[in-house]
Amino acid sequence: MTRLLGLAMLVVALLGGAVPLGGGATAYADDRAYADDLAYSTDGAPPRAVVERRVIGTSVRGRPIRAWRLGEPGKRRVVLISTMHGNEPHTRQILTSLRDGRRIRGIDLWVIPTYNPDGLARHSRRNAHGVDLNRNYPSDWADLDGNYESGPRPASEPETRAVMRFLRRIDPVRLISFHQPLNGVDTDTKDSRFARRLAWALRLPRTRLDCGGRCHGTMTGWFNARFTGAALTVEYAAHPSRHRMTREAPRQLLRVLGARRVAR
Numbered sequence: 364m365t366r367l368l369g370l371a372m373l374v375v376a377l378l379g380g381a382v383p384l385g386g387g388a389t390a391y392a393d394d395r396a397y398a399d400d401l402a403y404s405t406d407g408a409p410p411r412a413v414v415e416r417r418v419i420g421t422s423v424r425g426r427p428i429r430a431w432r433l434g435e436p437g438k439r440r441v442v443l444i445s446t447m448h449g450n451e452p453h454t455r456q457i458l459t460s461l462r463d464g465r466r467i468r469g470i471d472l473w474v475i476p477t478y479n480p481d482g483l484a485r486h487s488r489r490n491a492h493g494v495d496l497n498r499n500y501p502s503d504w505a506d507l508d509g510n511y512e513s514g515p516r517p518a519s520e521p522e523t524r525a526v527m528r529f530l531r532r533i534d535p536v537r538l539i540s541f542h543q544p545l546n547g548v549d550t551d552t553k554d555s556r557f558a559r560r561l562a563w564a565l566r567l568p569r570t571r572l573d574c575g576g577r578c579h580g581t582m583t584g585w586f587n588a589r590f591t592g593a594a595l596t597v598e599y600a601a602h603p604s605r606h607r608m609t610r611e612a613p614r615q616l617l618r619v620l621g622a623r624r625v626a627r
């Protein structure tokens with residue numbers, strides 16, 4: 364009987380596209396599932412904040428990696444990236460809320476809510492090759508295994524190459540990479556003053572994210588070494604509230620970035 368029930372739950376989960384968790388909760392249940400492209404309403408009109416959308420590449424399994432441009436072209440360029448690790452899905456809501464809300468003024472903002480769509484679909488940290496994308500960048504790359512599998516060589520993964528290409532084109536002043544669950548903003552970084560302001564604005568503790576020693580092959584490390592702009596990592600806890608992700612954090616971010624929402 365229990366097995367039958369388990370099987371029935373699995374079928375329901377597969378049909379519904381949700382992943383069953385312990386305690387009967389479902390991941391992504393109210394989170395637009397895996398489909399960032401569902402932002403468009405039934406009449407096909409894009410959200411008002413969106414001025415451009417782009418598929419910047421595809422994952423190992425062929426899923427599109429999507430970027431949306433919000434704000435004002437010509438202003439200071441900022442890129443926000445989330446869910447580089449597929450088992451850290453909540454911060455996507457910050458980016459999709461910015462995208463789906465009112466028009467943004469004051470910065471030229473790009474958001475990539477789902478960097479690792481294959482990992483998100485499987486609720487896995489790594490991509491479909493089993494590679495941790497945040498150890499795959501050609502900056503102090505090292506041959507790592509297990510949870511931090513760094514791939515056969517630097518930039519071996521299509522997801523890594525897509526984002527490298529995109530960042531070279533956009534060349535942002537700021538790049539913020541959202542993760543979970545370490546709960547803090549890395550202030551031991553290239554622009555520590557901005558990192559401190561960001562930690563204060565987001566009501567997160569200041570911390571030092573040193574990968575347990577030295578960081579190898581990370582996106583922020585690669586960006587900070589090669590671009591004039593500054594990249595930094597923001598970590599929320601394992602279960603930030605939906606209100607915090609969809610209401611507070613977007614507002615706090617816009618304010619600290621010198622941007623604002625306008626009525627139309």
Ligand SMILES: [Zn+2]
Binds near residue numbers: 447
């Ligand atoms: Zn992460």
